[in-house]
Amino acid sequence: MSGVKPLRILQLHSNFIEYKPVEKEIEEAEESGKETCRLEDLVVLFTSVEEGDDESVVLRAVEDIKGYLDTVKADRILIYPYAHLSSNLAKPREALKVLRELERRAREAGIETYRAPFGWCKQFTISIKGHPLAEQFKTVLPAREAVKEKPSGEVVSKALKAEEKIKSYWFILQPDGKMVPVEEFDFSGHGNLEKFAKYEISKVRVAMQVPPHVTLMKRLEIADYEPGSDPGNMRWYPKGALIKSLIEDYVTRKVVEYGAMEVETPVMYDLQHPSLADYFNRFPARQYIVKSEDKEYFLRFSACFGQFLMMHDAQISYRQLPLRVYELTRYSFRREKSGELSGLRRLRAFTMPDCHALCADLDQAKEEVMRRLRLSMETLEAFGLGREDYELAVRFTRDFYRENKEFVTSLVKEFGKPALIEMWDRQFFYFVLKWEFNFVDNLDKASALSTDQIDTENGQRYGITYVDEKGERRHPLILHCSPSGAIERVIYAMLEKAYRDQLNGKAPMFPVWLSPVQVRVIPVSERFIPDAEKIADELGMESHRIRVDVDDRPLTLQKKIREAEMEWIPYIVVVGRREVESGVLAVRDRQTEKVGEPAEIKKMSLKELVEEIKNQTRGKPFKPLALPRALSQRPRFFG
């Protein structure tokens, strides 16, 4: 190694650097003023010269620097003598010679070059750019290959990295079993599928508007950003909390009916737990980390951990399979990158119904997946999301498809519309097959709602076993299903759909069972408030399970109607002299309304109205009004 004088260079692509020579540290120091020097948008080269006497290294270094400047599109450098990179420093006199040579050669190479004074104690402030290549540490050796080291940044799961290398093959699978490469498929009549396919494959995304549902979620006092929390953690106003809670109840009820056992598990887990750490690396997500005493915990991003650990400890017989376990996670956490967060569509804290099913073998798993596909469609239906509102994607490995063609086709057949297929050459994740329903919004963005997966790894990873017919312990296959997707995302989809309805001239609204106020009673003047209250008493009788309120504010009738309409209230009952005398109600029915046209007023008896609402909400959960009944008693949360 004699004759080799390595350079150690820390390259930092910076927004700016400010440095100020404070005092000379050594006798050989250069002459310099003490004024602060500031340079912007440049690459700073913290450089130390190590023991040796060979100057040829400089040429190599300049080559390397040029390449780097090209890559990061910069054209200016600052050579900043920085002794702390080495424990084997060259003599100052020699080091200065090398640095000057480096400066000269860099200039010769056409680089705008600055150099901080050598031999001084300097103070500096630096702002480093955030792109992946902004920080590089190099050791430049004259006779050998340069050593590249990247300073360690954030801990990224292996799965997240692996994902970057996945090669996907895209097809459209028709209900009749015909599989067509996506570029050959005729999308006429399948506009949403086309948008979804493009969104998934092309990665071109243009849109620079606030998503319609964000405006609506605020205006309707459903939810809002919470500036006092981490981004992606929402606040829920009374109306939103009610809607969310009803949806949660409904999904839970459906899953329990399907045969799942509801459980509850912790929100945080030991980062060092062996099974968890391993799984962690198979799941492409970023986490919140919580420190407690001297341990680190990650906040769960699904219910898998808790349920798997529970199943690990359970005694299970093959006779009990498929065994279904369910939890509604309030909350699951994923520390999505800040630029990815969007309204209720993509959050850092969200509520995820998560249902696992342990299956004895693939045949049982396939049967179960089919049941859960149906369960998911029924569930979405209750939120007013029909098959026309979402698209199916099925993703699997090539091997799985070869051996299970019929099964895959049967899923698409059950769905009834062509589906987007993504095929992989080998298994990257813990599952061999996964399907999702995807909603396409008004900005042509697609997001997954319901999903199910066939997991071939975690039974083993978590040591989950059942005892088979022969008395032997075996690992089950595990299905992971969310029949609705995140609850917040369901609300997002409903709002986006309502917005689209409005564009098409339909009055936007929630399904009646989810409307925070189902009937508003409006007296024509203050004189009729007592009559209005009496009607509200009768409509709102506990046994009717109807949410009624009364607009008792001293406003004009028109104004009160307008506000009720803007709140998307399904039934508006106006009470005046005529109603009091006749006993017949004058009802505005939102479901029959068209935007911009005068409303039709239906004459109905109170009993008929109660019946109609009961018909609309049959079989759905009910919760009482989440706000004071009298509008005059209500605060305004937004606007």
Added chain:
RNA sequence: GCCCCCGUAGCCUAGCCCGGUUAAGGCGUCAGCCUUGUAAGCUGAAGAUCCCGGGUUCGAAUCCCGGCGGGGGCUCCA
């Protein structure tokens, strides 16, 4: 993380480019009038550290620099 946009009263917005009286308007709130017949009745009042810090200037919401917060996009995705 990067790029782009935004930050003015509880909400929405004007003013900013081109610096100059008490920062303008609408919604909402409060008070009063009106007592209302199916999507905005009238009058009045209160309400603003113009995001924060620095700089330029006789003078900054306005120009410059830095920071903070939010949104959107990029990459990827339950």
